[in-house]
Amino acid sequence: MVKKTIHEINAKIRDGSVNVVTAEEMVDIVAELGPEDASREVDVVTTGTFGAMCSSGVWFNFGHSEPPIKMQKVWMNDVEAYTGVAAVDAFLGAAQLSESMGMEYGGAHVIEDLIRGKSVELHAVSHGTDCYPRKVLDTSLALADMNQAIMVNPRNAYQKYNAATNGSRQTVQTYMGSLLPNFGNVTYSGAGVLSPLSNDPDYRTIGTGSRIFLGGAQGYIVGQGTQHASADQFGTLMVQGDLKKMSTDYIRAANFTGYGISLYVGIGIPIPVLDEEIAQATAVTDADITINILDYGVPSRDRPVLCQASYAELRSGCIEINGKDVATSSLSSFKTARRIAAELRDWISRGEFFVSMPVENLPADSSAKAMKETGGVSLVSEIMSTNVVTIDKDASVYKAAKIIMEAEFNHLPVVSGDNLVVGIVTAWDISKAVSQGKFDLVEDMMTRKVITAKADERVDVVARRLDRHGVSALPVLNNEDHIIGIVTSDDISKLFARRH
Amino acid sequence: MKVKINISSEIVTKPILAESIVETGVLLNVSQAHFDRSHGEVVADVLEEHFEKIRHALVSRGAVVTRLDTPIELNEDECVDCGACISVCPTKVFSMDKDYSLLVDTSKCIQCGTCVEMCPHNALALINNKHA
Numbered sequence: 157m158v159k160k161t162i163h164e165i166n167a168k169i170r171d172g173s174v175n176v177v178t179a180e181e182m183v184d185i186v187a188e189l190g191p192e193d194a195s196r197e198v199d200v201v202t203t204g205t206f207g208a209m210c211s212s213g214v215w216f217n218f219g220h221s222e223p224p225i226k227m228q229k230v231w232m233n234d235v236e237a238y239t240g241v242a243a244v245d246a247f248l249g250a251a252q253l254s255e256s257m258g259m260e261y262g263g264a265h266v267i268e269d270l271i272r273g274k275s276v277e278l279h280a281v282s283h284g285t286d287c288y289p290r291k292v293l294d295t296s297l298a299l300a301d302m303n304q305a306i307m308v309n310p311r312n313a314y315q316k317y318n319a320a321t322n323g324s325r326q327t328v329q330t331y332m333g334s335l336l337p338n339f340g341n342v343t344y345s346g347a348g349v350l351s352p353l354s355n356d357p358d359y360r361t362i363g364t365g366s367r368i369f370l371g372g373a374q375g376y377i378v379g380q381g382t383q384h385a386s387a388d389q390f391g392t393l394m395v396q397g398d399l400k401k402m403s404t405d406y407i408r409a410a411n412f413t414g415y416g417i418s419l420y421v422g423i424g425i426p427i428p429v430l431d432e433e434i435a436q437a438t439a440v441t442d443a444d445i446t447i448n449i450l451d452y453g454v455p456s457r458d459r460p461v462l463c464q465a466s467y468a469e470l471r472s473g474c475i476e477i478n479g480k481d482v483a484t485s486s487l488s489s490f491k492t493a494r495r496i497a498a499e500l501r502d503w504i505s506r507g508e509f510f511v512s513m514p515v516e517n518l519p520a521d522s523s524a525k526a527m528k529e530t531g532g533v534s535l536v537s538e539i540m541s542t543n544v545v546t547i548d549k550d551a552s553v554y555k556a557a558k559i560i561m562e563a564e565f566n567h568l569p570v571v572s573g574d575n576l577v578v579g580i581v582t583a584w585d586i587s588k589a590v591s592q593g594k595f596d597l598v599e600d601m602m603t604r605k606v607i608t609a610k611a612d613e614r615v616d617v618v619a620r621r622l623d624r625h626g627v628s629a630l631p632v633l634n635n636e637d638h639i640i641g642i643v644t645s646d647d648i649s650k651l652f653a654r655r656h
Numbered sequence: 657m658k659v660k661i662n663i664s665s666e667i668v669t670k671p672i673l674a675e676s677i678v679e680t681g682v683l684l685n686v687s688q689a690h691f692d693r694s695h696g697e698v699v700a701d702v703l704e705e706h707f708e709k710i711r712h713a714l715v716s717r718g719a720v721v722t723r724l725d726t727p728i729e730l731n732e733d734e735c736v737d738c739g740a741c742i743s744v745c746p747t748k749v750f751s752m753d754k755d756y757s758l759l760v761d762t763s764k765c766i767q768c769g770t771c772v773e774m775c776p777h778n779a780l781a782l783i784n785n786k787h788a
């Protein structure tokens with residue numbers, strides 16, 4: 157049995173005799189020597205990951221102005237930061253969007269710009285007090301002008317993360333990137349073999365107080381991250397570090413089209429090899445870590461699991477879903493994860509970085525609860541109108557016009573002989589047909605691509621569908637695809653108006 | 657060479673492509689097509705010497721024709737080698753090198769623009785994609 161203490165390892169770091177390898181290099185070492193000899197041989201294993209971590213941000217202290225201000229609201233380059241704390245402290249969240257540029261620019265970009273040495277425009281407002289008389293403040297600040305800029309990320313370094321695909325018929329734009337229809341691609345995130353928490357899944361050396369690599373600087377683990385769900389191997393970390401010492405090699409803003417902004421954060425965690433169990437754990441490979449592939453085409457918290465795949469399979473570039481080969485791509489950068497693990501290894505070898513034991517362990521058996529919702533859930537069936545008039549596809553445009561006029565509906569679903577919905581016509585379609593002198597069959601002027609809903613769907617989901625397709629009504633179908641109602645954007649607005 | 661043909665909603669129901677092909681006798685090899693209520697977009701191959709002829713026929717019917725002659729451009733300063741672009745490209749322009757650097761084979765690019773939307777780091781652009 158090999159047993160080493162953290163002090164022995166740090167003594168070796170000090171005298172330069174320490175043996176440090178990356179978690180990728182450790183795989184072969186353990187395979188060759190076995191865990192016991194490997195634990196004798198290797199003192200520290202370094203890990204690394206570089207991917208989108210939305211739950212990131214920076215605490216700033218801007219210094220006091222003359223006359224001083226108690227900021228009530230503050231913006232950095234038009235991105236709002238939270239200042240519901242002391243006078244000139246504020247937290248800028250990475251995912252916060254610019255007021256004027258929307259999804260083009262956000263908190264993550266402000267953070268990256270600051271690291272690059274650029275100044276940002278600071279705008280703050282206040283109601284003014286006897287001790288803080290100033291009401292408005294505008295200035296331009298670079299990182300060097302601030303007292304503190306401390307990155308504090310509430311949830312980083314997911315142990316592993318489910319992969320995403322899309323079984324629906326349209327492309328969906330998500331925080332997992334563009335997901336093409338009909339299982340057109342799979343995206344995943346995480347460093348697999350190099351993933352920090354996967355190399356110490358029992359959290360024996362990773363915990364509150366552990367010194368880490370964060371964004372190119374030395375940082376620390378604050379403790380468990382939000383949504384830490386260790387029972388299912390979805391552990392997370394809350395971390396902190398000094399933004400002033402970070403580098404844009406390891407901190408980068410990202411835009412996910414149609415979703416918003418995120419921050420790519422580079423994290424490396426050293427694992428002191430105290431005994432052979434730890435050596436064994438750090439020998440984990442891409443093939444050992446399996447994740448679920450979820451269908452993001454389903455807009456629900458409980459997305460269906462389609463199948464599973466290991467990081468090795470995902471990294472091969474292609475996996476099989478329902479008998480079809482589907483291209484995979486990573487959202488996190490394995491190349492940068494490797495660089496981080498290697499850089500951390502070199503810091504330790506050069507005696508610039510010492511390892512530490514946690515002063516408190518991470519919770520071992522926690523899980524993430526779903527939200528308790530007290531507002532009640534509204535289903536389409538509760539607000540749809542069941543009194544729906546349809547028209548046969550072989551009817552004349554004239555007849556359609558007449559029905560719409562008499563029934564005062566705006567939308568007329570078109571059905572075929574077997575009562576299946578084959579199209580929809582609106583008052584607008586009819587005016588258009590008339591203005592073009594077309595008076596033939598409904599079939600020739602209807603919209604064929606009908607977007608529909610089901611009675612047991614949630615209203616919020618259907619509201620989003622209306623928005624996405626720019627339509628104002630959806631026929632509601634039963635499981636046999638027969639029409640049983642219609643739900644309009646008016647029905648939905650009325651419901652939301654009642655709720656608020 | 658590749659061309660992109662955009663057809664707006666007012667004329668999307670007219671057989672513009674078919675008419676232009678019949679009128680000019682120029683063949684279009686369609687590599688991508690998308691039509692919905694609001695617009696139509698087609699990416700097609702056409703021989704260089706036939707381009708002007710078919711362009712004229714299409715434009716006279718109200719289509720907008722864009723010459724796609726500059727493939728995707730990668731900004732290496734912005735690229736983090738994540739590989740997100742790999743799985744969305746219809747023609748396999750992107751791949752991962754052994755050391756997990758991004759490889760780009762621009763000769764395969766049909767300038768559909770899908771990867772531009774996908775890239776989280778704004779590292780991809782179709783520069784010379786202006787209307788002809």
Ligand code: SF4
Binds near residue numbers: 734735776777
């Ligand atoms: S998605 Fe963008 S950042 Fe990622 S590898 Fe492709 S070009 Fe580079």
Ligand code: SF4
Binds near residue numbers: 748749772
């Ligand atoms: S523009 Fe289209 S074809 Fe060209 S590289 Fe991007 S995704 Fe591939």
